[in-house]
Amino acid sequence: MKLNFSLLLIFFIPTLLFAQLNLLSSKSDRNGVASVLLTTSQWINYPAYTEREAWQKILGEKAGPLINLGEKYINYEWKVVKATDYLAFERTGSRVIMETPFEQNNTALTFLFMAELAEGKGRFIDQLINGIWHTCEMSTWVMSAHLQNQRSRRSLPDTEEVIIDLSSGDLGSMLSWMHYFLAPSFDKVNPVVAARIRKEVKSRILDPYLKRNDFWWMALSNRPDQMVNNWNPWCNFNALTCFLLMEKDELRQAEAVHKTMVSTDKFINYTKEDGACEEGPTYWGHAAGKMYDYLQLLHYATGGRISIFDQPKICRMGEYISRSYIGNGWVVNFADASAKGGGDAGLIYRYGVAVMSEELKSFAAYLRHREPESNISRRDLFRTFEELVHDDEMAAVLPALPTATATWYPQTQFCYLRKGDVFFGAKGGYNAESHNHNDAGSFVYYYKNKPFLIDAGVGTYTKFTFSEQRYTIWTMQSDYHNLPRINGVSQKDGREFKAREVSFDPGKSQLEMDIASAYPIEADVLSWKLTYTLLDNGILRIGSRYQLGSSKQANAHHLLVAVAPQEMEPGKIKLSNGDATVVIHYDPKRFAATLDRIAIDDIRLSRVWGSSIYRIRLTEHTASSIGNYTIEVNPQ
Numbered sequence: 001m002k003l004n005f006s007l008l009l010i011f012f013i014p015t016l017l018f019a020q021l022n023l024l025s026s027k028s029d030r031n032g033v034a035s036v037l038l039t040t041s042q043w044i045n046y047p048a049y050t051e052r053e054a055w056q057k058i059l060g061e062k063a064g065p066l067i068n069l070g071e072k073y074i075n076y077e078w079k080v081v082k083a084t085d086y087l088a089f090e091r092t093g094s095r096v097i098m099e100t101p102f103e104q105n106n107t108a109l110t111f112l113f114m115a116e117l118a119e120g121k122g123r124f125i126d127q128l129i130n131g132i133w134h135t136c137e138m139s140t141w142v143m144s145a146h147l148q149n150q151r152s153r154r155s156l157p158d159t160e161e162v163i164i165d166l167s168s169g170d171l172g173s174m175l176s177w178m179h180y181f182l183a184p185s186f187d188k189v190n191p192v193v194a195a196r197i198r199k200e201v202k203s204r205i206l207d208p209y210l211k212r213n214d215f216w217w218m219a220l221s222n223r224p225d226q227m228v229n230n231w232n233p234w235c236n237f238n239a240l241t242c243f244l245l246m247e248k249d250e251l252r253q254a255e256a257v258h259k260t261m262v263s264t265d266k267f268i269n270y271t272k273e274d275g276a277c278e279e280g281p282t283y284w285g286h287a288a289g290k291m292y293d294y295l296q297l298l299h300y301a302t303g304g305r306i307s308i309f310d311q312p313k314i315c316r317m318g319e320y321i322s323r324s325y326i327g328n329g330w331v332v333n334f335a336d337a338s339a340k341g342g343g344d345a346g347l348i349y350r351y352g353v354a355v356m357s358e359e360l361k362s363f364a365a366y367l368r369h370r371e372p373e374s375n376i377s378r379r380d381l382f383r384t385f386e387e388l389v390h391d392d393e394m395a396a397v398l399p400a401l402p403t404a405t406a407t408w409y410p411q412t413q414f415c416y417l418r419k420g421d422v423f424f425g426a427k428g429g430y431n432a433e434s435h436n437h438n439d440a441g442s443f444v445y446y447y448k449n450k451p452f453l454i455d456a457g458v459g460t461y462t463k464f465t466f467s468e469q470r471y472t473i474w475t476m477q478s479d480y481h482n483l484p485r486i487n488g489v490s491q492k493d494g495r496e497f498k499a500r501e502v503s504f505d506p507g508k509s510q511l512e513m514d515i516a517s518a519y520p521i522e523a524d525v526l527s528w529k530l531t532y533t534l535l536d537n538g539i540l541r542i543g544s545r546y547q548l549g550s551s552k553q554a555n556a557h558h559l560l561v562a563v564a565p566q567e568m569e570p571g572k573i574k575l576s577n578g579d580a581t582v583v584i585h586y587d588p589k590r591f592a593a594t595l596d597r598i599a600i601d602d603i604r605l606s607r608v609w610g611s612s613i614y615r616i617r618l619t620e621h622t623a624s625s626i627g628n629y630t631i632e633v634n635p636q
Contacts, residue, residue: 020269021265021268021269021313022262022265022269023265023268023308023311023313023314024261024262024264024265024268024298024306024308025258025261025262025265027261027306027308028258028261028306029258030254030255030258031254033254033257033258033261033302033306034250034251034253034254036302036303036305036306037250037253037254037257037301037302038301038302038303040180040244040245042303043300043301043302043303044180044300045300045389046058046385046389048181049117049120049181049182049184049185050120052120055117055118055120058388058389059118059388062118062388062391063118063119066111066114066115066117066118066376067115067118067119069111069114069115069376070111070112070114070115070116070118070119070124071115072111073108073111073112073127074112074123074124074127075127076108076112076127076131078105078108078130078131078134079101079102079104079105080101081098081101081102081138083156085097085098085101085144086098086144086147086155086156086157087144087155087156088144088155089144089145089147089148089155089463090148090154090155090463092463093462093463093464094462094463095143095144095145095461095462095463096460098143098144098145099143099144099145102143102167103378105131105134105135106167106170106171106174106378106379107378108131109128109131109132109135109174109178110174110376110377110378110379110381110384111376112124112127112128112131113128113174113178113181113182113381114376114384116128116182117181122185125182125185125186125189126189128178128182129186129189129193132175132178132193132196132197133193133196135171135175136196136197136200139157139159140157140159140168141167141168141171141172141204142157142163142164142165142167142168143165143166143167145461145463145466146163146165146166146167147163149163149165149215149216150163162203162204162207162208163208163215164204164205164208164209164215164235164238164239165231165235166231166234166235167379168204168205169205169234169235169237169238169239169242170238170379170380171379172201172204172205172238172239172241172242173237173238173241173242173379173380173381173382174379174380174381175197175200175201176197176201176241176242176245176246177241177245177381177382177385178197178381179194179197179198179201179245179246180245183197198246201242201246202246205238205239205242206242206243206246206247206252206256209239209242209243209256209259210252210255210256210259215235216231217229217231217232217235218232218235218236218263218266219232219263219266219267219270220262220263220266225495226266226270227270227432227434228266228267228269228270229267229279229283229287229434229435230279230283230286230287230290230434232263232264232266232267233264233267233286233287233288233290233291233293233294234286234287234290236260236263236264236267236294237290237291237293237294237297237382239256239260240256240257240260240294240297240298240301241297241382243256243257243260244257244297244301257298257301260294260298261298261306264291264294267287267291268291268313268314271287271288271313271317272409272411272412273313273316273411274316274408274409274410274411274412275288275313275315275316275317275318275319275320275409276320276409276411276412276414277317277320277321278334278335278412278429278433278434278435279335279336279337279433279434279435280324280331280332280333280334280335280336280337280435281321281324281325281331281332281333281337281341281342281343282331282333282336282337282338282341283335283336283337283434283435284320284321284324284343285343285344285347288317288318288320288321288351289321289343289344289347289348289351291317292318292347292350292351292354293347293380293382293383295307295308295309295314295354296350296354296386297382299354309354309355309356310355314355315355315356315357318348318351318352318355318357318360319357319359319360319402320409321343321348321360321363322348322359322360322363322401322402323402323404323407323416324416324425325342325343325363325401325402326423326425326446326449327401327423327446327449328449328450329341329342329370330446330449330451332414332416332425332444333444333455333457334414334425334427334437334439334442334455335433335434335435335436335437336435336437336457336458337435337457337458338457338458338604338608339444339451339454339455339457339608339609340607340608342367342370343364343367344383345364345365345367345368345371345394346364346368346383346386346387346390346391346394347364347383347387348360348363348364348367349361349364349365349368349390349393349394349397350386350390352364353390359402361394361397362397362398362399362400362401363400363401363402364394364397365394365395365397365398365399365400366399366400366401368394368395368399369399404416404418405417405418405419406418406506406509408504408506410504412427412429413427413428413429413499413502413513414426414427414429415427415504415511415532417509417534419509419534419535419536419537419538420537420538421447421448421449421538421580421635422445422446422447422534422538422540422635423444423445423446423447423449424443424444424445424446424532424534424540425443425444426441426442426443426444426511426532427439427440427441427442427443428440428441428498428499428502428513428515429498429499430495430496430497430498430499430518431491431492431493431494431495431497431498431518432493432494432495432497435458436476436493437455437458437475437476437477437478437481438471438476438477438478438481438490438491438492438493438497438518439455439478439481439483439491440478440491440497440498440499440513440515440518441483441499441513441515441518441530442455442478442481442482442483443482443532443542444482445540445582445633447538447577447580447582447635448578448579448580450562450577450578450580451562451577452561452562452563452575452577452580452582452633453482453559453560453561453562453633454560454561454562454609454613455481455482455560456475456480456560456605456609456613457475457604457605457608458475458476458604458605459473459475459602459604459605460602460603460604470493471493474598475605476493477490477491478490478491478518478558479558480558480560480598480615481558481560482558482559482560483515483557483558484515484528484544484546484555484556484557484558485555485556485557485558486519486523486525486528486546486548486555487522487523487524487525487548487550487551487552487553487555488552488553489519489520489522489523490519491515491518491519492518492519492520496517497517497518497519497520498517498518499513499514499515499517499518500513500514500515500516500517501513501514508533509533509534509535510531510532510533510534511531511532512529512530512531512532513529513530514527514528514529514530515528515530516528516546523548524548524549524550524552525546525547525548525549526547526548526549527545527546527547528544528545528546528547529543529544529545529546530542530543530544531543531544531545537635538634538635539632539633539634539635540632540633541630541631541632542557542630542631542632542633543628543629543630544557544627544628544629544630544631545627545628546626546627546628547625547626548624548625548626549625550625551623551624551625552623553623554619554620554621554622554623554624555619555620555623555624555627556617556618556619556620557591557617557618557629557631558615558616558617558618559584559615559616559618559631560613560614560615561575561613561614561615561616562575562577562609562613562614563575563576563577563614564597564612564614565584565595565614565616567593567595568583570588570593571585571586571587571588572584572585573586573593573595573616580635581635581636582633582634582635582636583633583634583636584616584631584632584633584634585631585632585633585634586618586629586631586632587629587630589621590620590621590629591618591619591620591621591629592618592619592621593616593617593618594616594617594619595614595615595616595617596614596615596616596617597612597614598612598613598614598615599611599612600612600613618631
């Protein structure tokens with residue numbers, strides 16, 4: 001049995017939460033960075049725009065499709081993002097009203113640029129200039145949902161304050177690459193175009209990045225409770241790109257590069273030693289995956305002199321994505337992640353090459369085999385270039401899925417088990433993780449790569465998703481996870497609400513924890529020991545042993561399921577999903593079963609689950625302050 005992390009670390013060790021490894025900044029100070037930074041001509045390995053034979057060799061048969069994509073936008077009408085589009089976020093909660101035209105413009109820009117790079121005849125230059133000019137005329141490149149990070153806390157851009165978010169960084173990075181490849185072509189039309197790009201990238205990215213230390217995602221406050229999530233490597237990657245491509249002052253460039261190292265260290269430090277992504281697989285590509293992009297770019301720009309790919313933690317952070325794959329496109333989707341996905345095959349492959357992980361490389365080849373089309377990013381040109389350069393190399397790798405039957409992440413408290421056609425995943429953790437749901441102790445159960453007991457995920461983001469109203473959304477609540485409702489009370493959000501005494505026994509395929517601390521004081525729960533045991537035949541035993549200070553209301557155990565439950569007889573509920581069936585066994589003398597249909601009208605959720613999912617509520621007949629029961633999930 002191959003485990004993801006040392007079995008010596010069976011219990012959760014809080015002291016490892018924020019280990020100050022500083023893997024990057026310990027490599028070099030600013031002067032050291034200055035001494036190893038290469039010029040763009042030394043580190044950029046992509047051909048110049050004018051090297052047509054080299055681009056034809058890289059693109060091959062991909063050139064035609066890229067040109068065709070660009071042709072779709074040759075007469076594109078650039079969309080205006082109106083003031084009321086920004087205001088819609090605070091008026092109605094909608095993000096998409098602003099984001100839709102914004103993203104349509106960005107997509108057009110990307111495809112026009114890639115078409116010009118593929119064809120090399122200047123046919124797309126004028127329309128590309130139109131898009132660049134239109135973008136530079138915008139008051140901000142920041143999304144409406146993120147403009148509340150302005151001091152005004154409003155969603156209309158305040159031109160007196162420049163902030164950097166995910167999209168502004170992406171646009172700065174995109175325009176920097178366009179300037180690198182096409183500045184001479186722009187100059188032939190009018191030198192003002194390239195000069196405008198330089199001006200806007202400097203004022204929107206370079207200057208604010210160097211002048212300000214208070215962007216929350218930089219995590220430079222050194223607060224011990226500072227949450228650091230995917231924004232950190234994502235924004236730092238974009239800043240690094242802009243400084244490497246656009247900053248001509250060598251001292252400023254070295255200062256900025258070193259600052260990105262100090263800041264990115266905060267993300268690596270925050271990520272627990274086991275390497276798991278607490279935000280879930282959907283966010284891995286923006287978190288550890290974007291950290292990889294950052295590290296690879298830094299590796300290129302310093303000729304490998306500043307590199308941490310040999311660090312075991314960096315490898316573990318990568319292999320989280322392969323271990324979280326269930327099969328047939330399903331993944332373990334704790335937090336705001338979607339249950340469907342797998343990841344960007346090219347990104348996973350390149351990560352595997354960097355950290356010398358055969359598991360990641362073969363998993364990437366498996367994903368590519370499932371979806372053979374190359375990934376052309378709509379905003380991230382670095383990933384697009386790397387995809388094109390390494391795609392044939394990845395195609396030669398033998399596809400394979402990870403073979404681990406047990407993976408245990410002792411600090412993040414994720415546990416994955418496989419027994420034959422059964423996959424089980426559970427979590428401990430705490431209720432203030434990035435993209436958190438109140439779900440300490442919850443689990444998922446798949447049989448024959450079909451979802452049965454599930455985590456719903458998250459719906460379309462609105463104003464309320466990341467607000468004080470977050471936990472009024474049903475998908476965030478413990479009552480819609482596979483968890484008990486204690487004394488009529490559900491789990492509470494906050495760092496102090498967490499699982500305790502979490503342990504994993506690989507010999508028994510058993511995960512245990514006490515989830516009493518995940519509930520607020522009004523639940524009056526002294527202890528609630530959850531035990532998950534996956535037997536060799538795929539049967540899952542869910543054990544609960546509890547003690548309450550008082551008994552106010554009958555306890556209930558909720559089970560969220562992907563398919564309509566059928567009550568066979570008291571004590572048996574059948575779930576059928578295509579050619580796969582499981583039966584849930586419970587004690588009818590102890591519980592009464594209620595079956596709820598949950599209608600889904602959110603497009604993000606319906607793409608995964610269809611028009612509905614279901615909840616089984618097993619409610620004890622009698623309120624009791626002491627109890628012990630078992631529920632079984634039996635594959636047929």
